[in-house]
Amino acid sequence: MIDISNVTKIFKTKNQNITAVDNVGLHVKKGEIFGVIGYSGAGKSTLIRLLNGLEQPTEGTVTVTGDEISGMSVKELRKKRQKVSMIFQHFNLLWSRTVAENISFPLEIAGVPKKERQSRVAELIRLVGLEGRENNYPSELSGGQKQRVGIARALSNEPQVLLCDEATSALDPETTDEVLDLLVDITKKMNLTIVLITHEMHVIRKICDRAAVMENGKVVEVGPVIELFQNPQSSVTKRFVRDDISDDDHAVAMEEIKAAFPTSTIVKLTFVGTRTKSPIVSQVIKDYGLDVNILSGNIKQTNQESYGHLYIALDINQETLDKITAEFKKHDVTLEVESK
Numbered sequence: 001m002i003d004i005s006n007v008t009k010i011f012k013t014k015n016q017n018i019t020a021v022d023n024v025g026l027h028v029k030k031g032e033i034f035g036v037i038g039y040s041g042a043g044k045s046t047l048i049r050l051l052n053g054l055e056q057p058t059e060g061t062v063t064v065t066g067d068e069i070s071g072m073s074v075k076e077l078r079k080k081r082q083k084v085s086m087i088f089q090h091f092n093l094l095w096s097r098t099v100a101e102n103i104s105f106p107l108e109i110a111g112v113p114k115k116e117r118q119s120r121v122a123e124l125i126r127l128v129g130l131e132g133r134e135n136n137y138p139s140e141l142s143g144g145q146k147q148r149v150g151i152a153r154a155l156s157n158e159p160q161v162l163l164c165d166e167a168t169s170a171l172d173p174e175t176t177d178e179v180l181d182l183l184v185d186i187t188k189k190m191n192l193t194i195v196l197i198t199h200e201m202h203v204i205r206k207i208c209d210r211a212a213v214m215e216n217g218k219v220v221e222v223g224p225v226i227e228l229f230q231n232p233q234s235s236v237t238k239r240f241v242r243d244d245i246s247d248d249d250h251a252v253a254m255e256e257i258k259a260a261f262p263t264s265t266i267v268k269l270t271f272v273g274t275r276t277k278s279p280i281v282s283q284v285i286k287d288y289g290l291d292v293n294i295l296s297g298n299i300k301q302t303n304q305e306s307y308g309h310l311y312i313a314l315d316i317n318q319e320t321l322d323k324i325t326a327e328f329k330k331h332d333v334t335l336e337v338e339s340k
């Protein structure tokens with residue numbers, strides 16, 4: 001569906017050359033919600049702009065639904081953008097046009113007859129849940145409603161690919177989740193492929209199938225979201241995962257726990273998928289006759305599976321610790337010693 005092959009983008013400014021995207025290769029599958037996450041300046045915006053020809057690569061090729069975007073003429077790009085649509089952090093609505101007129105705008109440009117435009121707009125209004133708001137102006141809408149207009153407008157020409165540029169970054173957490181749910185819903189209903197960029201791991205966890213982590217223009221890690229959470233490899237991915245599960249709070253709590261259980265071994269158990277629901281922990285505790293204090297735990301839901309952590313304090317010798325580590329491993333539960 002989308003192939004980014006050995007792509008480098010260098011911005012040449014007066015004083016220096018800036019490598020915004022550095023030899024990136026990625027493949028996005030049809031029907032997938034693919035996330036790109038990175039801190040500010042990592043190169044996400046440049047990468048997404050390469051997908052609709054708003055930027056041209058310095059090196060490498062970008063192919064979207066079989067057409068090579070890199071090297072297209074302006075006319076070809078304009079046509080292609082009807083099939084590769086985009087939504088933005090600040091919505092980019094036309095403030096002097098109503099909701100219905102905003103959604104109708106791309107159809108007018110594409111020369112769609114009025115009657116057809118009207119029925120298509122009505123359909124899109126229903127799809128994004130904005131019935132009754134047709135004649136409001138953007139200034140009369142909440143942030144979430146504005147983004148719904150942005151989504152409806154982006155879908156008006158029935159695109160195959162939707163690019164989302166920090167589409168929920170200006171929204172509060174509850175509205176973010178509503179818009180994310182809408183994106184999942186339309187992906188299924190309209191047979192879309194979504195590429196989104198974000199600096200929030202929550203967005204990746206909530207809706208993406210796979211994600212790439214960017215740092216300094218490079219993709220440092222890519223994979224199914226559950227794997228990034230379960231087994232992050234790079235330090236930047238680890239930071240994003242930790243922030244999402246509020247491990248900072250945990251670090252503070254851990255200091256207090258260590259003080260409260262000075263002679264205990266404190267371990268962290270990590271479960272994925274069905275293991276989050278199985279009674280494996282109580283079984284091992286019973287089998288080894290262990291004395292356990294449960295300290296804290298949480299389970300998070302990703303697009304595909306749940307995963308969770310449990311922190312426990314044990315009075316245990318090394319031999320038994322090795323045995324239960326092996327026992328947990330057999331059941332796909334990872335045991336890590338936090339402190340002894």
Ligand SMILES: Nc1ncnc2c1ncn2[C@@H]1O[C@H](COP(=O)(O)OP(=O)(O)OP(=O)(O)O)[C@@H](O)[C@H]1O
Binds near residue numbers: 013043
């Ligand atoms: N048009 C441009 N001219 C010169 N440098 C640019 C241009 N666009 C981006 N850059 C530089 O390229 C690097 C990557 O920027 P980019 O906007 O792609 O990162 P980002 O991950 O999207 O960050 P943010 O979330 O802050 O937008 C930065 O160092 C930025 O200053």
